[in-house]
Amino acid sequence: MPALLPIKESQRGIVQQIAHVLQPRFAEIRADWRKQMFADFQLDGRAMAALERLTIGTGFRVFCHADMERFYENAGYYGTRLAKLKIDTRVISRSLDIYLEILVPYLRDHFDGDRLPEIIAALDRFSSATYVSVSDAYFDNQKAESAALLSVLDAELSASGLDALLERVLQITVNTFRATIGIILLRDGDAPVLRARARVGFGPEVDNLEIEFGTGFSGQIAVTGEPGILPDISESHGTLNPFCRDKAQALWGVPLKAGDKVIGVLLIGFAKPYFWLDSERELLRAIADRSALAIQRAGMTDALREREGRIAELSGHLLRAQEEERKRISRELHDETGQALMVIRLYLGMLEQTVTARTAKAKIHETLDVVDRTIEGIRRIIGRLSPLVLQELGLIAAIRKEAKDLAKSAGVKAKVSVGENVGRLSPVTETAVYRVVQEALHNVAKHANASTVSIQLRREGDLVKLCIEDDGVGIKAQKPNPGRRSFGLAGMRERIATLGGSLKVGAASRNAQGPGTKIEVVVPAASAGDWHDRGLTTVQEQSAVQKSSN
Ligand SMILES: Nc1ncnc2c1ncn2[C@@H]1O[C@H](COP(=O)(O)OP(=O)(O)OP(=O)(O)O)[C@@H](O)[C@H]1O
Ligand SMILES: [Mg+2]
Numbered sequence: 001m002p003a004l005l006p007i008k009e010s011q012r013g014i015v016q017q018i019a020h021v022l023q024p025r026f027a028e029i030r031a032d033w034r035k036q037m038f039a040d041f042q043l044d045g046r047a048m049a050a051l052e053r054l055t056i057g058t059g060f061r062v063f064c065h066a067d068m069e070r071f072y073e074n075a076g077y078y079g080t081r082l083a084k085l086k087i088d089t090r091v092i093s094r095s096l097d098i099y100l101e102i103l104v105p106y107l108r109d110h111f112d113g114d115r116l117p118e119i120i121a122a123l124d125r126f127s128s129a130t131y132v133s134v135s136d137a138y139f140d141n142q143k144a145e146s147a148a149l150l151s152v153l154d155a156e157l158s159a160s161g162l163d164a165l166l167e168r169v170l171q172i173t174v175n176t177f178r179a180t181i182g183i184i185l186l187r188d189g190d191a192p193v194l195r196a197r198a199r200v201g202f203g204p205e206v207d208n209l210e211i212e213f214g215t216g217f218s219g220q221i222a223v224t225g226e227p228g229i230l231p232d233i234s235e236s237h238g239t240l241n242p243f244c245r246d247k248a249q250a251l252w253g254v255p256l257k258a259g260d261k262v263i264g265v266l267l268i269g270f271a272k273p274y275f276w277l278d279s280e281r282e283l284l285r286a287i288a289d290r291s292a293l294a295i296q297r298a299g300m301t302d303a304l305r306e307r308e309g310r311i312a313e314l315s316g317h318l319l320r321a322q323e324e325e326r327k328r329i330s331r332e333l334h335d336e337t338g339q340a341l342m343v344i345r346l347y348l349g350m351l352e353q354t355v356t357a358r359t360a361k362a363k364i365h366e367t368l369d370v371v372d373r374t375i376e377g378i379r380r381i382i383g384r385l386s387p388l389v390l391q392e393l394g395l396i397a398a399i400r401k402e403a404k405d406l407a408k409s410a411g412v413k414a415k416v417s418v419g420e421n422v423g424r425l426s427p428v429t430e431t432a433v434y435r436v437v438q439e440a441l442h443n444v445a446k447h448a449n450a451s452t453v454s455i456q457l458r459r460e461g462d463l464v465k466l467c468i469e470d471d472g473v474g475i476k477a478q479k480p481n482p483g484r485r486s487f488g489l490a491g492m493r494e495r496i497a498t499l500g501g502s503l504k505v506g507a508a509s510r511n512a513q514g515p516g517t518k519i520e521v522v523v524p525a526a527s528a529g530d531w532h533d534r535g536l537t538t539v540q541e542q543s544a545v546q547k548s549s550n
Pocket of ligand 2: 442443486489
């Protein structure tokens, strides 16, 4: 886009003219400039080559073949290179000045004295425009470096887990350096082995890659903890994985370190031989350091999440085992104790018929009463252990029965309201919701000093919502008290969590009597499922106990 060129049309013409006229003298001008630059700065060959590209002497070749647009494109490119070589912009400014100072005597030789001011002004302008292009390149380079580091930070904040983070970090690195391939190898636990965890430009064949510490290019980086480079793979005769040899001509690698410990290696590769510049190596290292921290954190979060998942699974298993155990105990109570009591009752009844002595008859009668009360007690225990009404008539009937029992035993008026579309839920869901109601009502009787409690159950789409609200004294902030063990609320939470639901405990919404307590539960509604298959024998057996004891 010529319109954006930082030098005026008229001055461009003059600069091109100067270049033409001085063409035979550029070799000596260049030699003088190099001597002066060496005396002032002692730069290495790469920096000197790049600086030379910014002068009118090299520009001349470009002016002849194309035009000035190309020259400024090149100035941008070499500016980026100088930025990556970490050359101070003051050195660039000085280099352009030195070149101009050396040019002046030559200009006097070739141009009329009265044209000289115009000529020097055009050259001045040419140098300033070059300096502006280079500064832009410096700025863009700085921006790209900050953007890369910021993207890693952003990846850390937004990635959903370790794998997603690794993918993003690798993509950012590959894009930043315009590499063609990339791979992140992570250490496998504490073993000195690296495994591929994310890849760009490789197929799934690298997924099973295992590299021992000390072996090959990445194994060496893992051991030394220092960046490594193979600028031209065709000239490297060390051990290199064939996957890499096939895909790249140059490889750059950097360790991922958490403190002093190497947790992995990040590699990128290029289609052409390519040696890194100092700032590229430093940027790669900075990206790796930033990423390593994020990777370590994401790894810990993943491990915690996995542990949490295992604990939840275990606690779900324990709860299921507890329900099974309760059923087993209630069956045994029925089969052993219940049956034995029935036999005792039968024999005592027969004995009562045969005995005539009044005192003995009265004693037998009393004993029969005790046996009846025991049978009644056992029936209640069986009901609590594995609530028959829940299995036979479902959750709603079981909740109504609990509410009635509460009114009877604690004198708390209980109101149950159930939405029309609740229906039957899966056995696990019904059991969990029932156990929550059971414990919540126990708590009302035990702690609340309430006069009423309301229990609401409704279904909203795929969710079942339960709300138990009393008008009692309310739950006070509990001080941690290791001596006092209470498991009711914790157990409720656990049960609901294993179903993927949530439980909230708080103050009741509106109460005249006291602050009250409200427990709100939301669980996913699953279908009725295997309810009847699982409990059938127990149900029949328990029906028998209940009927026989009535
Ligand atoms: N409805 C309620 N009204 C007032 N306080 C309550 C109510 N429910 C629970 N609490 C308070 O919360 C505490 C914890 O209840 P939680 O059910 O976990 O234990 P607990 O009933 O004391 O013992 P556990 O249930 O293990 O036999 C109770 O000790 C009580 O102080
Ligand atoms: Mg309790």
